Amino acid sequence: MRSLTYTAQETALLLLLGSTANLLAYAIDSLIGALVKARAKLAQNAGSFTTSYLVYTLSALAAAAAAVAAVQYISPPAAGSGIPQMKCVLGGMGGMRARSYLSLATMAAKVLSLSLALAGGLSVGKEGPYVHITACAATFFCSLPPFDRLGRNEALQRQILAAACAAGVSATFGAPVGGVLFSIEVTSTYYSVSHLWKSIFASVCGALVF
Numbered sequence: 001m002r003s004l005t006y007t008a009q010e011t012a013l014l015l016l017l018g019s020t021a022n023l024l025a026y027a028i029d030s031l032i033g034a035l036v037k038a039r040a041k042l043a044q045n046a047g048s049f050t051t052s053y054l055v056y057t058l059s060a061l062a063a064a065a066a067a068v069a070a071v072q073y074i075s076p077p078a079a080g081s082g083i084p085q086m087k088c089v090l091g092g093m094g095g096m097r098a099r100s101y102l103s104l105a106t107m108a109a110k111v112l113s114l115s116l117a118l119a120g121g122l123s124v125g126k127e128g129p130y131v132h133i134t135a136c137a138a139t140f141f142c143s144l145p146p147f148d149r150l151g152r153n154e155a156l157q158r159q160i161l162a163a164a165c166a167a168g169v170s171a172t173f174g175a176p177v178g179g180v181l182f183s184i185e186v187t188s189t190y191y192s193v194s195h196l197w198k199s200i201f202a203s204v205c206g207a208l209v210f
Contacts, residue, residue: 006149013147013160014198018167018205020141021134025126025171025210028115035063035119063120067113077101078109081125082132086165089135090158099139107136131168138164159198166199167206174210176203 043056071078077085077100085101100106114129138160142151150156162183169179180199 009147009149010156010160010198011201013141013150014163014202015205016141017134017138017160017164018170018202018207019209020137021130021164021167021171021202022206022209024111024133024137025130028111028126031115032118035115039063039119060120063116064122067116067120067122070109070113070116074109074112075100075103075105077103078106078113078132081128082110082135083128086131086135086161090161090165101132102136102139104136104140107133107140110136127169127172130172131165134164134168134171135161163198163202167202170203170206171210174207176200176207179203179206 039056039059042059043052046052046055089101110129110133114124114126114133117124118126139151139157141147142157142160150160166176166179166183169182170176173179180196180203183199184196
């Protein structure tokens, strides 16, 4: 009975994780689109060509500066792509430093800075940030009462984080198999077979939502 309950908990968490990864990706893409449209509208309503050009350029600089400020003042660990941090966490780095990398504040800073940077026209990839955002969401879910058993068990938490990496890539490209291969190849030097079905299930759930 206990084994069945544990399996149900893990399955529910993976379903929630895969769905959340793609819903967050959709929200970020919608926010980026809204910001880009707002910049274009401001430029079009500015009047002359020179004024429109200045408005469009300055709004891009303002968005980029706001992206930097979001990381600096909300959560500095959100800097970078997020994949090197996940390599360290899955490689065994623990303690306060790992928790700061996977906190809700870091996720908020990552979402906001990524949206502002892309809306400002910076050439920033989504794959690494989506992996980091999904891992932060997984850590938050593991702290909730229905799933806190997973958060207390280091081995199980590492499996969930590996599945989060796969779900993050799946949310980026809509490719569940590619997400699983990514979580195997890039984020872990040692990949347990027990990680595999969890990564596949979370990625497929995410692909269906996608």
